Amino acid sequence: MVYLTRKAEFSASHYYHNPDFTPEENVRIFGKCNNPHGHGHNYTLEVTVKGAVDPKSGFVVDLKQLKEVMNREVLDAMDHRFLNKEVPEFANRIPTTENIAIAIWHRLAPKLKTAQLHRVRVYETPDLFVDFYGEA
Amino acid sequence: MKAHLTRRYMFSASHRLHSDQMSADENLATYGKCNNPYGHGHNYAVEITVSGQVDESTGMVCNLVDLDGFIHQHVLERYDHRNLNLLHEFTEDVPTTENLCIAIYKIVQRGFHKAHLEKVRIEETMMNSFEYAGE
Secondary structure: OEEEEEEEEEEEEEOOOOOOOOHHHHHHHHHHHHOOOOEEEEEEEEEEEEEOOOOOOOOOOOHHHHHHHHHHHHHHHHOOEEHHHHOHHHOOOOOOHHHHHHHHHHHHHHHOOOOEEEEEEEEEEOOEEEEEOOOO | OEEEEEEEEEEEEEEOOOOOOOOHHHHHHHHHHHHOOOOEEEEEEEEEEEEEEOOOOOOOOOOHHHHHHHHHHHHHHHHOOEEHHHOHHHOOOOOOHHHHHHHHHHHHHHHOOOOEEEEEEEEEEOOEEEEEOOO
16 A cells, blocks of 8 residues: 655635624634635645555556646635635535535545545645544 | 644754763763753744544634644743753653653643644654654
């Protein structure tokens, strides 16, 4: 079993708001992130896949294909977007780093052919990141 | 769904690696420059990884305000701009980054209950890092 990690970057805006909370609760829980006009981050995405090394190609996965899937499923949808308004997963779910990692996992997992998705890591800033391993 | 959240903090501290269980020559042979009796310092980067179910109503494993508040009060206040050798946890244990990882792990595990502590990782310099997961 070999693990391979591919990195990508995207920039997006978001805000945190739960309509079930009062305005005061939203501010207390989400602080500055509750600004309804949004704010943005340069996100770094690391996708780690695992698999046996193909004896013919020497690859765990064709990086070209992995890059294409990441571009199509994630970057095209999220790069330079307002996540709350433009990405369907976040119509009713708060686009926290946790939920972004989970959404990216569910976008990528069914599209990967040879290798199996191991981990999705999303950095919101260099000092904050979330790992999701597909656990329930 | 369960996710892991990692937050990175910085602090600067001095220390001297020296064991009372070794002779002066053994200390020098073991710790080299780190045995300098006047001590030396590092900019430490510490990564705290916690895990838990992502709360449906907040989208969070735990509120960063709570984690940051705890770490500032109980870890950074304790170690930033201090001489590690003078702290009680290092009166017997040598303040290596291994032992610092274990000390910080214990502080977080004992006092922070808003999420499950998975791991403490410390970079002493850009060239070396240490992890402790309670094993």
